[in-house]
Amino acid sequence: MSVLPEGSVAAGWSGAAGSAGSSGPVGSAGSVAGRGSRRGRRLGLGVGQWVSLGFLLSLVLAAVWPGLLAPGDPLAIDPRAAFVPPGWGHPFGTDESGRDIYTRVVHGAAPSLVIGVAATAIGVGLALVLGMLAALAGRIVDFAVSRLLEVLFAFPGLLLALLVITVYGPGVVTSTVAVGLATAPGYARIIRSQTLSVAASPYIEAAVVLGKSRGRILARHILPNALVPVFVLVTLGVGQAIVWAAALSYLGLGAEPPAPEWGAMLFAGKNYVTSAWWMTFFPGLVIVLAAAATTVLGRALQKRGVR
Amino acid sequence: MSGVVGARRADARGWGPLLRGLLLRLAGAVFVLWAAATLTFFGLRLIPGDPAQALLGGPGSQASAEALAQVRAENGLDQPLILQYLAQLGRLATGDLGTSYAQKNSVLSIIGSQIGGTLLLAVLALAVAWLIALGLALWATRGGRIAAAVGSGLEIVAAAVPHFWLALVLVLIFSTTLRWLPAVSTSGPAGLVLPVLTLAIPLAGFLGQVIRESVLDALAAPFTLSARARGETENGIRWRHVLRHGALPGIALSGWAFGWLISGAVVVETVFARPGLGRTLLNAVQLRDVPLVVGVVLVVALGYVLVTVLTDGASRLADPRERAA
Numbered sequence: 001m002s003v004l005p006e007g008s009v010a011a012g013w014s015g016a017a018g019s020a021g022s023s024g025p026v027g028s029a030g031s032v033a034g035r036g037s038r039r040g041r042r043l044g045l046g047v048g049q050w051v052s053l054g055f056l057l058s059l060v061l062a063a064v065w066p067g068l069l070a071p072g073d074p075l076a077i078d079p080r081a082a083f084v085p086p087g088w089g090h091p092f093g094t095d096e097s098g099r100d101i102y103t104r105v106v107h108g109a110a111p112s113l114v115i116g117v118a119a120t121a122i123g124v125g126l127a128l129v130l131g132m133l134a135a136l137a138g139r140i141v142d143f144a145v146s147r148l149l150e151v152l153f154a155f156p157g158l159l160l161a162l163l164v165i166t167v168y169g170p171g172v173v174t175s176t177v178a179v180g181l182a183t184a185p186g187y188a189r190i191i192r193s194q195t196l197s198v199a200a201s202p203y204i205e206a207a208v209v210l211g212k213s214r215g216r217i218l219a220r221h222i223l224p225n226a227l228v229p230v231f232v233l234v235t236l237g238v239g240q241a242i243v244w245a246a247a248l249s250y251l252g253l254g255a256e257p258p259a260p261e262w263g264a265m266l267f268a269g270k271n272y273v274t275s276a277w278w279m280t281f282f283p284g285l286v287i288v289l290a291a292a293a294t295t296v297l298g299r300a301l302q303k304r305g306v307r
Numbered sequence: 308m309s310g311v312v313g314a315r316r317a318d319a320r321g322w323g324p325l326l327r328g329l330l331l332r333l334a335g336a337v338f339v340l341w342a343a344a345t346l347t348f349f350g351l352r353l354i355p356g357d358p359a360q361a362l363l364g365g366p367g368s369q370a371s372a373e374a375l376a377q378v379r380a381e382n383g384l385d386q387p388l389i390l391q392y393l394a395q396l397g398r399l400a401t402g403d404l405g406t407s408y409a410q411k412n413s414v415l416s417i418i419g420s421q422i423g424g425t426l427l428l429a430v431l432a433l434a435v436a437w438l439i440a441l442g443l444a445l446w447a448t449r450g451g452r453i454a455a456a457v458g459s460g461l462e463i464v465a466a467a468v469p470h471f472w473l474a475l476v477l478v479l480i481f482s483t484t485l486r487w488l489p490a491v492s493t494s495g496p497a498g499l500v501l502p503v504l505t506l507a508i509p510l511a512g513f514l515g516q517v518i519r520e521s522v523l524d525a526l527a528a529p530f531t532l533s534a535r536a537r538g539e540t541e542n543g544i545r546w547r548h549v550l551r552h553g554a555l556p557g558i559a560l561s562g563w564a565f566g567w568l569i570s571g572a573v574v575v576e577t578v579f580a581r582p583g584l585g586r587t588l589l590n591a592v593q594l595r596d597v598p599l600v601v602g603v604v605l606v607v608a609l610g611y612v613l614v615t616v617l618t619d620g621a622s623r624l625a626d627p628r629e630r631a632a
Contacts, residue, residue: 147338147342148342150335150339151339151342151343151346154339154340154343154608154611154612155343155604155607155608156563156565156566156567156569156570156607156611157566157567157569157570157571158570158573159566159569159570159604159607159608162573162588162589162592162600162604163347163350163600163601163604165592166591166592166595166597166600167350167351167597169595170592170593239467243469246469246471247469247470247471247574250471250574251573251574251577251589252593253592253593266471266472273475273478273479273490274478274482274483274490277475277479277483280472280475281475281476281479284469284471284472284475285472287469287472288467288468288469288472291467291469292463292464292467295463295466295467296463
């Protein structure tokens with residue numbers, strides 16, 4: 001259901017998988033390539049990456065200015081036009097109250113993207129604190145944080161999020177926070193190891209020798225360098241968070257209909273899957289495309305980082 | 308789990324370190340389970356509201372003060388928190404997971420009656436995912452650039468598709484249009500096909516990416532060159548050497564996959580109206596049936612930790628280097 005496995009596995013494996021990605025000259029059997037794509041120093045983006053970028057930009061446009069792409073009202077009811085299949089008047093069809101699905105998908109971009117970005121921000125923010133603490137605050141703190149992360153990893157996937165929702169009750173805010181919390185351990189593990197490797201690098205040693213203060217070294221040298229891979233993670237993570245939040249809404253634990261949020265639209269169309277497939281197909285398709293686009297772009301960024 | 312890994316460094320070769328490593332992993336697993344139980348116990352005390360009231364049917368039940376006091380005394384809720392915690396640990400150690408608020412039934416027996424269907428689903432999905440991933444990886448690494456591009460594209464799309472949408476598309480194709488398979492999972496084997504495929508396809512995407520990468524590594528490795536120099540056939544090389552090497556990261560990923568499949572079962576069992584642990588968990592979350600949610604989550608955590616220890620052992624069996632490392 002997610003774009004990536006749980007955060008940590010995510011970056012670890014997609015790093016491995018990404019190096020033989022589709023854009024580079026992947027070696028045929030027997031050659032020493034396979035890593036060749038990393039050496040394929042193309043400055044321009046590939047076709048898939050352009051398409052992904054274009055799709056994401058149009059989603060952002062839909063979120064900022066939905067009226068431009070769909071002038072109608074996403075909540076306007078028209079009982080005479082209920083369950084109209086996709087066609088000229090309604091490209092994505094209409095729902096049980098005659099609301100236009102296309103308009104709702106466009107207007108749903110804002111809540112869905114905000115939920116995805118907010119959940120990722122919560123996850124990465126928490127992970128930054130935990131990961132940096134573990135890496136820099138000494139062995140005891142590192143031991144404690146690492147054990148805590150191990151324990152959190154024992155609640156795979158949505159389980160941690162479901163636990164949070166049980167405690168605080170369903171709703172948009174809870175499900176967003178729950179997704180953020182559920183993704184934090186994966187990010188934290190990556191940030192910890194990245195910070196450790198940055199802190200051990202010669203230029204940090206040089207800064208110490210030059211007599212720079214600890215705070216200055218942390219803020220000016222360690223933080224920016226440890227944050228570079230986080231940028232990639234965030235790109236990959238937003239798509240994942242959108243999918244998770246949509247899954248929770250689909251299960252009836254997140255945003256509620258008739259809000260034009262993609263997951264809530266899936267929930268609303270759940271009972272009409274066989275009679276009005278378009279009610280769930282199109283919102284779902286947009287979620288899949290958003291997830292795939294962030295994956296493709298995230299991988300492109302990752303390769304550049306590696307180079 | 309990675310923290311425990313550092314402890315298994317040993318110089319000796321053979322079975323001794325293998326066993327010692329496994330024992331250390333088991334000790335780590337016990338710690339994780341204890342910590343998970345502790346975290347959930349204290350985490351749940353953050354719940355707004357009175358557990359005694361929840362036992363009597365929630366705030367809407369307007370239970371009398373005497374009834375509340377009686378329930379509190381019966382369940383030890385009037386004891387100090389630390390004693391409640393120790394009592395809870397004692398019960399967990401003997402396998403007592405408490406009583407469901409909503410179903411008024413032992414959590415362990417509810418889980419026992421539901422877990423079979425979910426395990427069957429997960430095991431079948433894992434097997435199907437391995438078949439797809441291995442097939443795709445072997446094909447994509449043999450057929451040149453186009454096959455490689457198609458293979459990697461398929462893997463990305465498969466891994467990006469969420470369960471809820473994949474289930475919908477499969478139902479549209481195989482139930483609504485072709486009428487081959489039921490949209491609702493009945494007890495027969497035909498009802499299993501779509502749920503298993505829904506779980507297996509995204510997993511195959513992840514496994515395929517990882518396996519293909521390591522198959523490529525293996526094809527470029529010196530041992531493949533030497534096998535070729537000994538005059539082994541291309542198929543022999545693939546099956547005897549490359550596949551074994553290529554499967555390693557896949558095995559490591561399978562432990563993670565178990566947890567992911569159980570989490571996916573929440574969605575898949577809901578979509579296909581199939582009884583099982585995932586749907587039980589979702590119902591319990593909706594009703595805020597805390598003992599049942601915690602019970603299911605702890606059982607899944609136990610299973611997850613055990614599977615991780617097992618896959619760790621399996622990858623050491625498949626890879627002699629790991630035994631000494």
